[in-house]
Amino acid sequence: MIELTSLTKRYGSTMAVDELSCTVHSGLVTGFLGPNGAGKSTTMRMILGLDHPTRGEARIDGKPYAEHRHPLRKVGALLDARAVHGGRKARDHLLCLAQSNGIASSRVEEVLDLVGLAEVARRRVGGFSLGMSQRLGIAAAMLGDPEILIFDEPVNGLDPEGILWIRTLMRDLAAEGRTVLVSSHLMSEMAQTADHLIVIGRGRLIADTRMDTFIGGSSQRYVRVRGPRLARLAELLGDGRDGARVERHDDHLRVTGTTAAAVGESASAAGLTLHELATVEPTLEAAYMELTQDITEFAGVTA
Numbered sequence: 194m195i196e197l198t199s200l201t202k203r204y205g206s207t208m209a210v211d212e213l214s215c216t217v218h219s220g221l222v223t224g225f226l227g228p229n230g231a232g233k234s235t236t237m238r239m240i241l242g243l244d245h246p247t248r249g250e251a252r253i254d255g256k257p258y259a260e261h262r263h264p265l266r267k268v269g270a271l272l273d274a275r276a277v278h279g280g281r282k283a284r285d286h287l288l289c290l291a292q293s294n295g296i297a298s299s300r301v302e303e304v305l306d307l308v309g310l311a312e313v314a315r316r317r318v319g320g321f322s323l324g325m326s327q328r329l330g331i332a333a334a335m336l337g338d339p340e341i342l343i344f345d346e347p348v349n350g351l352d353p354e355g356i357l358w359i360r361t362l363m364r365d366l367a368a369e370g371r372t373v374l375v376s377s378h379l380m381s382e383m384a385q386t387a388d389h390l391i392v393i394g395r396g397r398l399i400a401d402t403r404m405d406t407f408i409g410g411s412s413q414r415y416v417r418v419r420g421p422r423l424a425r426l427a428e429l430l431g432d433g434r435d436g437a438r439v440e441r442h443d444d445h446l447r448v449t450g451t452t453a454a455a456v457g458e459s460a461s462a463a464g465l466t467l468h469e470l471a472t473v474e475p476t477l478e479a480a481y482m483e484l485t486q487d488i489t490e491f492a493g494v495t496a
């Protein structure tokens with residue numbers, strides 16, 4: 194479990210993280226979202242003791258990172274996959290990490306196998322693709338078999354097979370009861386991976402909720418309607434009888450505030466033919482855009 198209490202980081206006049214309080218629970222994949230510059234990486238760095246908070250604290254299973262006797266066995270992290278010295282061979286990099294953290298060298302072979310890098314373990318890291326570097330970073334994070342994993346943009350540079358692999362890995366780690374905190378800008382990917390979301394904007398907490406609650410709370414669910422007499426349909430559906438609102442698009446209508454069944458019945462009663470009638474469910478991307486747009490507008494008004 195990771196607990197943040199009034200966590201704050203100021204760089205000069207920039208409030209990178211502002212009074213952030215939340216808990217990242219075990220047994221779940223928690224997605225960490227926010228626009229560019231929202232403070233996600235800074236928060237992760239403070240959890241890992243790489244940056245000192247201006248105020249507040251980050252605790253991992255009750256203690257700051259630095260107070261854990263073998264931190265790599267408690268928390269594994271992938272922050273910047275390119276941070277490894279390019280002249281080093283992959284296996285040597287992991288061996289060095291294992292030795293300095295009291296981890297058996299046999300574990301190096303295990304994690305190389307786990308991430309699919311066993312064949313290239315003797316190659317220099319400088320020649321690795323971004324995807325291979327990401328896999329090496331994940332191997333390093335898994336080295337201490339930690340209960341808590343923190344991944345900053347882990348799918349960056351991975352091909353579709355690699356993306357599927359890491360999604361499965363994260364879901365399996367959470368199913369084993371571990372705590373998984375992951376940031377990503379890929380909303381469709383996050384929607385398939387995370388159970389819970391923490392969203393920040395301008396360093397502040399703006400949502401801390403289950404994925405389904407977050408998406409379900411969006412107002413973006415609508416009924417998509419197509420037919421040969423769109424103008425007549427728009428008139429019929431938009432007369433405000435049932436609180437429905439109609440938006441006209443090129444070849445279809447988007448109707449909110451009603452159901453597909455009600456739209457179908459109205460059309461049928463008026464003798465109008467429909468070519469398409471579908472409920473379009475809200476997506477994480479739509480819910481996220483709606484929320485962060487409000488925050489930006491709100492910040493703009495008050496600035």
Ligand SMILES: Nc1ncnc2c1ncn2[C@@H]1O[C@H](COP(=O)(O)OP(=O)(O)OP(=O)(O)O)[C@@H](O)[C@H]1O
Nearest residue numbers: 204207208209227228229230231232233234235236
């Ligand atoms: N070392 C630093 N010195 C000064 N300002 C910094 C430093 N690190 C981060 N910042 C600023 O703090 C804010 C938060 O940055 P951070 O990298 O944590 O955001 P982020 O949410 O991870 O962004 P991204 O999605 O673009 O990676 C930004 O305004 C950034 O410019």
